[in-house]
Amino acid sequence: MNKVNFEESIKHIESRDDFVGFVRALKNDLLLDPESWENPTLEEFLEALSSWTEDMDGYYKNNNLPMPTDIPWSRFAEILLASKYYE
Template identity: 40%
Template sequence: MESLNDTSWVRTRADLVSYIRQLSQEAQAPSSGWENQSLDRYLEALSAWTSDMEGYFSNRGEPVPDRPDWSLIASMLRAACFYE
């Protein structure tokens, strides 16, 4: 099982499917530590992080991707677990 915190391994659609399954399993664990455990809070955080992702990449000294890839989508889904 790959790390959910490192999304660099998510390179294909099949990888993303596996990643989402792992997120689902983590979400069900009481000790997951997710900030946004309800669907409405998770989706709101996903929207907010996606809107603010320029800052995320700027803070890391990385260019903002012109086109999303499977890894970026996984990163967005992961960030929504904790983004406030």
């Protein structure tokens, strides 16, 4: 099984298609290797999503990266909410 290097993949996301491919790769990784996921349930995943986002300043600081200032938060919220209903 070829393991996707997600950290490296993120560096190459420049379009909607790239993002869709990334999300699909995450889903496939969960299906093929659920034991590698710290948060394999939707409830755990969403909790980790909110917690990491709340604490993300520390991630950027600890990795000597600039904190992004142009994050389209409402767009992410739209994507997440639409995923609740979309078939």
